[in-house]
Amino acid sequence: MTFPSSEPSAGDAAVVFDGVSKRFAASGKSGAFTALNNVSLAVGRGSITGIIGRSGAGKSTLIRLVNGLEKPSSGKVLVDGVDVGGLDEAGLRNLRRSVGMIFQHFNLLSSRTVFGNVALPLEIAGMDRRAIEARVRPLLDLVGLADKHARYPAELSGGQKQRIGIARALATEPKLLLSDEATSALDPETTQSILELLKRINAELGLTVLLITHEMEVVKAVTSDVAVIDKGEIVERGHTFDVFTHPKHETTRALLSGLPGSKLPDAVARGLKPAASAGDRAVVRLTFFGATAERPLISQLIKSVGAEVNIIAGTIDEIGGKPYGSLVVAYAADAETSGRAERFFTENGLVTEVLGYVA
Amino acid sequence: MSPDLLLLIGKATLDTLRMVAIAGLIGSLIGLPIGIFLATSGKGELFPAPNINRIVGLIVNATRSTPFIILVVAIIPFTRLVTGTSIGTKAAIVPLTIATIPFFARLVEAAIRDIDKGLIEAARAMGATPTQIVFKVLLAEARPALTLALTMTIVSLIGYSAMVGAVGGGGLGDLGIRYGYQRFMPDVMLIVVVVLIVLVQVVQSAGDGLARRFDKRSRKN
Numbered sequence: 001m002t003f004p005s006s007e008p009s010a011g012d013a014a015v016v017f018d019g020v021s022k023r024f025a026a027s028g029k030s031g032a033f034t035a036l037n038n039v040s041l042a043v044g045r046g047s048i049t050g051i052i053g054r055s056g057a058g059k060s061t062l063i064r065l066v067n068g069l070e071k072p073s074s075g076k077v078l079v080d081g082v083d084v085g086g087l088d089e090a091g092l093r094n095l096r097r098s099v100g101m102i103f104q105h106f107n108l109l110s111s112r113t114v115f116g117n118v119a120l121p122l123e124i125a126g127m128d129r130r131a132i133e134a135r136v137r138p139l140l141d142l143v144g145l146a147d148k149h150a151r152y153p154a155e156l157s158g159g160q161k162q163r164i165g166i167a168r169a170l171a172t173e174p175k176l177l178l179s180d181e182a183t184s185a186l187d188p189e190t191t192q193s194i195l196e197l198l199k200r201i202n203a204e205l206g207l208t209v210l211l212i213t214h215e216m217e218v219v220k221a222v223t224s225d226v227a228v229i230d231k232g233e234i235v236e237r238g239h240t241f242d243v244f245t246h247p248k249h250e251t252t253r254a255l256l257s258g259l260p261g262s263k264l265p266d267a268v269a270r271g272l273k274p275a276a277s278a279g280d281r282a283v284v285r286l287t288f289f290g291a292t293a294e295r296p297l298i299s300q301l302i303k304s305v306g307a308e309v310n311i312i313a314g315t316i317d318e319i320g321g322k323p324y325g326s327l328v329v330a331y332a333a334d335a336e337t338s339g340r341a342e343r344f345f346t347e348n349g350l351v352t353e354v355l356g357y358v359a
Numbered sequence: 360m361s362p363d364l365l366l367l368i369g370k371a372t373l374d375t376l377r378m379v380a381i382a383g384l385i386g387s388l389i390g391l392p393i394g395i396f397l398a399t400s401g402k403g404e405l406f407p408a409p410n411i412n413r414i415v416g417l418i419v420n421a422t423r424s425t426p427f428i429i430l431v432v433a434i435i436p437f438t439r440l441v442t443g444t445s446i447g448t449k450a451a452i453v454p455l456t457i458a459t460i461p462f463f464a465r466l467v468e469a470a471i472r473d474i475d476k477g478l479i480e481a482a483r484a485m486g487a488t489p490t491q492i493v494f495k496v497l498l499a500e501a502r503p504a505l506t507l508a509l510t511m512t513i514v515s516l517i518g519y520s521a522m523v524g525a526v527g528g529g530g531l532g533d534l535g536i537r538y539g540y541q542r543f544m545p546d547v548m549l550i551v552v553v554v555l556i557v558l559v560q561v562v563q564s565a566g567d568g569l570a571r572r573f574d575k576r577s578r579k580n
Contacts, residue, residue, distance in 0.1 A: 067484055096486035107481035110576045111499045120495065121485040152575040172485070 013042040013078075014176050014208040015066055020075035022061050022232075035061040037232040038075070043225075048202050048209040050223035050240070052216065052255060058232040059212040063178050066210065067099045068092045079176065097125055100169030104181035106161040108153040108168075114140070115149040118167045125172060139167040143197065159190035166197060170205075177201070179211035183218055195222045216255050220244065224320050228252045241320040245289055245351070259315075264328060264355070268312055272356035280357040282333040283312065284341075287351040289324045297348070301329070304344040307337050333357055364547065367534060372554055374448045375530035378523070379516045382452050386459025386516075387509060393419070393460065394467025395493060405479070405489040419461040427519050430454055431526050451528030455519055463512045470504035471497050503574035510566025514559050521555060531555055 020039045026032040035058045043049045053059045064070040065077045068084050077084045079095060087095060108117050118139055122132045140146040143163040153161055162182060169177055179198070183191040199222050202209050213219060219226050219240060227237035230251040236243060247253045257263060264272075264283075272283065288297065302309050314327040331337055345352050393415065399405040400412040425433070431454040435445045438453040474497055482492045498505070521532025531551050539548025 069480065069483060093486040093488065096484055099484075101481070101484040103477060103481060105475075105477055107475070107477040109478060109496065109500055111502060111573070120482075123495065124482070124485050124487045124491050154576050168485075178484075 012045055014045045014047075014080065015043040015210060016076075016078040017041045017062070017065070018076045018078065020062075020065060020072045020077060022058070022065070022070065023073045035232055036065075036072075039229075039232070039234055040075075041227055041234055041237065043208060043210050045208055046202070046206055047225050048198065048211070048223045049225045049227070050219040051210070051212045051227050051229055052214065052219050053212075053229035053251075054214055054255075057229045059214075059229050060180065062229065063180055063210065063212045066176070066178055067096050067101060097121070097172045098174050099176045099178060100172070100174040101178040101180065102162065102165040102169050102182045104184045106153070106158075106165045106185075108161055108164055110153055113150050113152055114145060114156070114164055117153065117164055118171055121168060121171045135171060136167075139170055142170070142201075143167045157190070158186050159193060162186065162190075162194050163197065166194075166201070170201065170207075174207070176208045176210065179209060179213075181213055182211065184213065184215070188217075191218070192221065198222055216259050220259070220317070220319050228255065239320060241289070241322050241324065244319045245287055245324060264313055268358060271358045273358070274356055276333040276357040277359075280333045280359055281310075281330040282338060282341075282357055283328060283330045283355045285353045285355055286327045286329065286345070287325070287353075288327070289322060295348075297350075298327075300348075301341070301344060305331055305337055305341045307332050328355065330358065364538075367538070368531075368547070368550055368554070371529070371531045371534040371551070372558075375517070375520050375532075375555075375558070378448055378452050378455055378520045378528070378530055379513060382455035382459055382520075383509075383513050383516050386456045387463045387512060389456075390460045390463030390512075391467055394464040395471060395497070397464060397468040398471035399489070399493065399497075405492055419464055422457065422461040423465070427454070427458055427522055428525065430458060431523060431528075446527035448529035451520070451523035451526075451530070455516060455523065458519055459512060459516060462515060463508065466508035466511060467501075467505060470501040470508055473504060474500050503570045503576075506566055506570040506573055510563060510570070513562050513566075517555060517558055517562070 017039050020036055021034065022036040023034045024030075024032060039058075039062065041051075051059050051062060061070055065072055065084065066079060068087065072085060079099065082095065084092070084095065109120065112120065115136055118136045119132045122135060127135070136149075137146070140149055143166055145160060145163055145167070148156065148160065153164065156164070165182070177198075182198075183194050186194060195218060198209055198211075201207055202222075209222075211218070211223070223240045225238070226240045226243050227234050228243070228249060228251055229235070230249075236247070236249040236252045243252060244256065247256055268283065273280070276282065286297075298309070298311070308331065310330045312328040312330055314325070316323065316325045318324065331341060342352075396406070397412060397415060397419070400408040402409045422430070431451075434454055434457060438450050439445050441453050442449045444450050478496050478500060479492055482496045487495065520528070520530050521535065524530055524532030524534070524536050527533065531554060535548050535551035538544045539551060
């Protein structure tokens with residue numbers, strides 16, 4: 001097995017996908033199709049790794065291979081060095097008790113109270129009542145729902161339900177948590193609070209988190225590493241910061257373009273032309289990070305260009321804990337001004353992309 | 360109305376209750392596992408056995424599509440084997456039980472199939488065995504629906520029990536036929552019908568109430 005240098009080596013990895021393919025046979029109305037095609041990926045121990053893709057890209061299948069809910073057609077999935085495909089039913093059940101999972105629609109039992117839902121995996125594992133009680137209480141504290149222990153899921157909000165889902169997934173003290181679109185059914189604010197909780201669990205319990213999502217916001221907010229999946233193949237992967245700041249694949253760019261600050265205002269986007277004519281202004285995207293993000297770039301830019309600079313769109317953010325900025329500016333497209341601007345960009349190590357020209 | 364007649368009506372009511380209770384108890388005890396099997400033994404399900412599933416399904420359908428009155432007559436040899444007689448309340452319990460089993464089994468199957476597949480997946484992801492999934496997830500979650508299924512079964516049984524009167528089965532139906540119809544005593548017929556209506560009402564209300572109590576799916580405080 002070989003992995004790019006940015007990836008954890010197989011020995012360090014909590015999960016390794018090694019040339020995994022998954023084909024579904026034709027059944028009923030749907031024809032045969034390949035959900036995953038020769039996927040190789042290592043998930044670093046202690047990381048929060050995101051797998052992002054559009055619906056139907058194969059990410060649900062991928063995450064279900066980890067706890068054996070799906071079996072690969074070829075290739076291997078290793079969890080803590082153990083080949084999941086080589087386990088019998090009993091072995092698989094043992095593995096599943098050491099891998100927690102949370103779901104988009106929470107999948108809580110409506111007939112059980114909050115306490116009963118968190119206790120379920122422990123009952124399944126055959127733990128006695130007193131030990132269950134001792135385990136469940138601190139978990140409810142951890143997710144902030146201790147006062148709701150006797151409530152039923154129907155009486156709770158979506159965010160509270162997902163917190164119970166998380167407490168339930170942590171009940172058997174797993175080393176790995178799988179998150180299947182866990183925030184997709186939640187509003188943005190609740191999503192943030194659930195993501196914060198995942199981050200805290202990752203930091204405090206040293207738990208590896210593997211999450212799948214179709215939302216770049218989620219990847220940006222919590223993951224340290226990301227893989228982009230499209231039509232059953234991993235098209236790009238790396239540290240989240242690198243992928244966000246230097247997206248290489250078209251699918252990644254498309255997914256990123258939905259983020260606020262990356263999108264041009266409609267009025268500008270409509271007027272954009274591929275070539276400049278006299279008197280036009282150049283529209284340029286500047287991407288800056290690390291040390292450059294903290295310098296007074298704009299005032300320096302205006303001084304060195306010696307002409308008016310408009311700011312059209314921009315965002316300053318943090319990705320994987322590192323500051324990152326994206327700024328779209330416009331300035332006169334004549335050769336002299338452009339030359340000065342380009343010199344300035346090179347001197348300051350800014351990544352630029354000319355988006356087009358406007359009148 | 361003479362005290363004798365009232366006594367007859369009282370005894371007939373007790374006979375009906377006895378038939379319904381025993382046939383309902385035995386029938387649902389046998390029907391429940393069959394229903395669970397039907398709901399969990401399809402291809403790719405918890406206890407995959409698609410061929411046996413198909414055969415059991417066929418038998419269930421055949422029993423259900425046989426008109427009850429024909430079933431009663433058709434299984435007389437079997438009834439005689441079990442109870443030693445083919446007439447009377449005791450004998451009537453046998454066909455009532457046989458009719459209850461597939462009826463209840465199909466209702467149980469529907470109740471279990473109605474449960475969100477996500478819950479089964481979550482339980483599998485926790486490392487639950489198929490048996491644990493049945494008891495801790497499926498039966499627990501289906502409890503309100505199973506209560507309603509049992510209610511519906513008992514109500515149908517009350518109706519069937521009146522039919523066995525036609526073949527000397529005893530109970531309210533028998534009384535209605537012999538006194539109300541054959542001796543042309545409309546007051547007896549009326550009382551029989553009223554008692555049956557009350558029985559059904561009581562069973563239905565009790566079942567609905569119990570199901571509501573079990574159902575935690577809606578927000579209520």
